[in-house]
Amino acid sequence: MEWETVIGLEVHVSLSTQSKLFSGSSTKFGAEPNTQANIFDAALPGTLPVFNKDALRMAVRFGVGIGAEIGKRSVFDRKNYFYPDLPKGYQVTQLDYPTVGKGSLTVVLSDGREKEIGVTRAHIEENAGKSLHEDYHGMSGIDLNRAGEPLLEIVSEPEISNAEEAVAYLKKLHTIIRYLDISDAIMAQGSMRCDVNVSIRRVGDTELGTRTEIKNINSFRFVEKAIHSEVQRQQELIEDGGRVIQETRRYNADRDETTPMRSKEVANDYRYFPEPDLLPIVIDDAYIEAIRADLPELPDAKKQRFVEEFKLSDYDAGVLASSRELAEYFELVAKQTGDAKLAANWVSGDLQALLNKNSWEVADCPIQAERLASLISRIKDDTISGKIAKTVFETMIEDASSVDDIIEAKGLKQVTDSGEIEKLVDDVIANNPDQVQQFKEGKEQVIGFLVGQAMQLSKGKANPGQVNALLKDKMK
Amino acid sequence: MIEKTVAELSAALAAGDISSVELTQTYLNRIGQLNSELNAFITVCEDSAMQQANAADTARAGGDSGALLGIPIAHKDIFCTEGVLTTCGSRMLHNFVSPYNATVVERLNSAGVVTLGKTNMDEFAMGSSNETSFFGDVRNPWDTKRVPGGSSGGSAAAVAADLCAMATGTDTGGSIRQPAAFCGITGFKPSYGRVSRWGMVAFASSLDQAGPLTKSAEDAALMLNAIAGLDEKDSTSIDTPTDDYTAGLNNSLEGLKIGIPRQHFAEGLNSEVEQSIRDALKEYEKLGATIKEIDLPNNHLSVSAYYVVAPAEASANLSRFDGVRYGYRCEDPVDLEDMYKRSRSEGFGDEVKRRILVGTYALSAGFYDAYYRKAQKIRRLIKNDFDEAFKEVDVIIGPTSPHTAFELGSKSDPVAMYLEDIYTIAVNLAGLPGISVPAGLVDGLPIGMHMVTNDFEESKLLNIAHKFQQSTDWHTRKPAIKTEEA
CATH class of the missing domain: 1.10.10.410 (Arc Repressor Mutant, subunit A)
Incomplete structure (x- = not known):
């Protein structure tokens, strides 16, 4: 029997505002528990929310960045459920009137095919705190540092057909968010998280199958594996005469399988209603246009420009444009050396390998663009060969001296006499x-x-x- | 001295006829004599009150003035007061000492008031008789077998019995105006958004509004001067300029157009109450006003709409009381669910539970459209009724309550109790300013006259009320407090 898979993704991104969504508490990562929680965050009686307009700016920036419709009037709602790390007993979110409406992303797949994936909406909401279940002798601790941090929840259309597309969509989202500088979007730290909705149906069917939701996946690789494992589970279930039930599941990476979450963890009636403590957010065209004017060059445009301006291949341009920092690094090196091809080879080759090996961000790298540019310049003026340049590059990681000093000190100068x-x-x-x-x-x-x-x-x-x-x- | 209005006390303090320390001590003594009978206060702050009085006298000696400097006040126990127990009339907060001040409290402190204590109230402001308080019933000073009204019953009784010069209250459906009427004092609910809600324990966020309970409309104006105005901590507080609310108190009422809603002079209204209001209206005619009947055709829907919207909002507002971070927690919970269930079952009283259940039901999947959404539509219709009326008249006048204060324990049916607020609730749904002023006595019990103006017309409303009090003396009548023992 032939099956096709239908996937929709809900991605939560922590917006990198200085303070929380509705209070003045800091959002800095990694502080001692409850040192970043004030009387509002702890939901003391009588406290009220005050909306952080920077979160609005970031959400609109995202919307404009993916060419989405922008809600000129967005409304906050209360989503009611009891949990100790949710101090108010409700989460403030946007149900019917989100700040960002319909938009789309284009992803490039491994066979070179492009696919456009729709974004249904993106809404602003507050994060919950954290429950700490260890070290409390039969009790639980609550850390409210994270409670009330601003999140953007980005919901895709169910237009993703397999794990590869899902990961490509997530990576594209990650890239755009980093370009827009609205979030660190680091999955390992939880500043980007993903819920995956998966259903399968027989090829040719028009009705969607019953979906399951896999919650809180925190790496691209686990997204891929969780989809594979859940699709397989659903197929086997149906082929054995069973039925998929709509439920929330979690992915267990050690056993590479999804398991149902306990029903208690899944509240069923959130009793949404408009948050009476906040006025609707109303914005005008001038506000949106000012944000549009402030947008950086985005990855698709940058890639296109790299192809045209530097005559790079689609592939090379795509690799370099996939990270704003890497692209900026490349462009500096290309301009300084006047040799884009050589710059592209070095940046996407040796430099990228160095970053990966050490898990460095571009900013952490001991070889910044100016130094790599002078190394490449020394290849071009025949001071050293390309092969010797690799040796110099290795030395540069440890040795902060100038490229010329390293060549001199190590006697690596090319013999041209x-x-x-x-x-x-x-x-x-x-x-x-x-x-x-x-x-x-x-x-x-x-x-x-x-x-x-x-x-x-x-x-x-x-x-x-x-x-x-x-x-x-x-x-x- | 203690029976005087804030305006009079302010003049006496300025003239040096009395010090704030003397005044404060006198009120504290009277609280000591009468509170066991009236149960108007949950907490009395003797030491800090005397310190504040001293500070006020020192400030005055140093050249400070200000209408409220050194004036003793009582706060409804719904306002957070730093370092002082803030119970909201509930077992749930029986041990809650607030680490911060409500904006209302903060602004009054800046004006130099002396805080005598915190007044009793219906639990979480849910009630019209002050019988739902965890801290016991408040007695009406005019007849201690009767209720003072609610939910600001402690504040109303305290002002009426001269246990303080003025008091704060909150009004979600009539909770300032109805107890003011039952206790024979002036109770003023400003427009929604006029006074900050920061630090006021929330009941129904879109309806709650703080205001003064005082001995005159002039005093209400003095208090409003201190508490009104934009507060960045409350996103629903309004950024419209505030007036000096005393400036227009004596404006002429010549040509004032008064609207009398047919629906407020209909079945259910006690005939003697009606007569008192009609007599009061004659005073306005003498002052140059004209009177016409108007319609508020959707008024009969207001109680039903209110008892969807208010419980719905309350059901969410009261979710934070879960025993996790502060307030009441049950003994030895076996697990999280047990802690939630028992803390909330034991911490809340019946009326609060009833409203949480009603509100939760109204918001439930499948019922939202039938209840909450429909109630919001009715709310819009009610506001439209007022908008239409104010095209023709300046002020709408009627009774505050269909009758005078009833006996403790006499209303056991919740719906009968809800109907207490039939004349006042629509004003909250529409967000308008409303005031209740004393307008007569029936069988020795006070009657309240209810007056409403358009959005943010507080000055006009206070002017209308003040002129009435200049030409009548109902607001100066005092209960001869008969204690059961005496």
Whole structure:
């Protein structure tokens, strides 16, 4: 039997405002428990919310950034449920009138195909606190530092067909959010989280199957694995004559399976109603246009420009544009060296590998753009070869001196003196009579071996072009 | 001295006829004599009151003045007061000492008042008789077998019995005006948004409004001067300029157009109460006003709409009382659910539970449209009725309550109790300012006259009330407090 999968994603992103959504408490990550909770955050009687307009600016920035409709009048609602880390007994969110309406994202898949995935809406809401279940001897601790932090919940249309598309959508969302500078969007720290709605149906069916919701997945890889495992579970269930029931599940990474959450964890009637302590947020065109005018160049536009301006391949341009910091780094290096191709190779190759290996952000990297640019410049002016440059690059990680000082200190400067090169070439010809003979008999590819010998002899410092030319000349 | 109005006391303090310390001590003595009988106060702040009185006298000696400097006040126990028990009349908050001041309290403190204590009230302001308080019934000073009205019953009784010069109250459906009527004092609910709700324990957020309970309309104006105005801590407080509410008190009422709603002079109204109001209206005619009958055609829907909207909001507002962070927590809970259930079952009284249940039901999936949404539509219709009326008249006048204060324990049916607020509730639903002033006595019990103007016309309303009090003396009548023992 042939099945198709229908996936919708709900992504929660912590907006990087200085203070909370409705109180003046700081939102800084990692503080001691309850040091960032004031009387409002603890829901003392008589306290009232005051809306943080910076959260609105960020939400609208997101909406404008993905070309979505913007709600000129958004309304907060109370979502009622009891939980100790929800001090008011309700969460303030936006139900019927979200700040961001319909929009879309375009993702590029591994086969090069592009797909547009609809965004249904994005609404502003407050985060809950954290329950700490350990170290309290049969009781639980509550940390309200996170309570009331602003979240943007971004809801996709059920237009995602498989795990690859889901991950591509998430990565694109991540990139755009980072470009817009509205959130760190770090899944491991919880500043970006994902709920996945999954259903399957027979190919050709128009009705959607019954969906399950997998809550709170915190890495791209787990999203992929959770979808695979849930799709498989649903298929086996139906093929064995069972029925999928609509429920909330969690993904257990250790066992690579989804399991139902206890029904108590899933409140069923939230009794939404408009939050009477807050007025509707009303914005005008001028507000939206001011935010539009302030938008940075976004990844799709940047990629396009890289292709046109720097003649990069679609792929290279895509890799570089996938991170704002990396793209800016690349552009600096390209401009400073005047060689975009070489800059792209170094940035998406050696630099990216270095960042990945150490889990560094671009900002953490000991080799900043100016230094990489001077390294590349030294390749271009034949001070060093590309191969020696790799050695210099390795040294630069530990050694903060200038590129020139490192080359000088390590004696890596390329040999271009024709006298020295001639001596090298003579030695190689004298020491490799067999290969010289083969060359003379017309086996020209042997030149590579001979150049290699010369390079080895010079410890990599000889200019390979010069060696090559002189060898050919002498073996005529 | 203690029977005087704030305006009179203010003049006496300014003239040096009396000090705030003397005045405060006199009120504290009277509280000591009468509170066990009236039960108007939950907390009396003797030491801090004397300190504040001293500070006020020192400030005055240093050249400070101000209408409220050194005037002893009582706060309804719904206002958070820093370092002082703030119970809201509930077991749920029987041990809650607020770490902060309500904006109303803060502003009055800045004006130099002396806080005598916190007054009794219906639990979470839910009630019209002060019988739902965890701290016991308040007795009406005019007849201690009768209720003082509610929910600001402690404040009304305290002002009426001269246990304080003035008091704060809150009004969600009539909770300032109805007890003011039952106790023979002036009770004023400003427009929604005029006074900050920060630090006022929420009952129904879209209806709650703080206001003064005083011995005259002039005193209400003096108090409103101190508490009115935008507060950035309350997003629903209104950014419209506030007046000096005393400036227009003596404006002429020549040409004033009074509207009398047919629906407020209909079945259910006690005939002697009606006669008193009609007599009062004659005073206005003498002052140059004209009177015409008007219609508030949707008024009969107001109690029903209110008892959907207010409990719905309350059901969410009271969710924070869960035993987790402060207030009442049951003994030895076995798990989280047990803690929630028993803390809330034991911490809330019956009326509060009833309203939480009603509100939860009204918001439930499948019932929202039939109840909450419909009630909001009715609310709009009610506001439209007033908008239409104010095209023709300046003020709407009628009785505050269909009858005088009833006997303790005489209304056991909740719906009968809800109908107590039939004349006052629509004003909250529409967000308008309303005032109750004494307008007569029936069988030795006071009658309240209810007056309503358009949005933010507090000055006009106080002017209308003040002129009546200049030409009548109902507001100066005092109960001869007969205690049961005496």
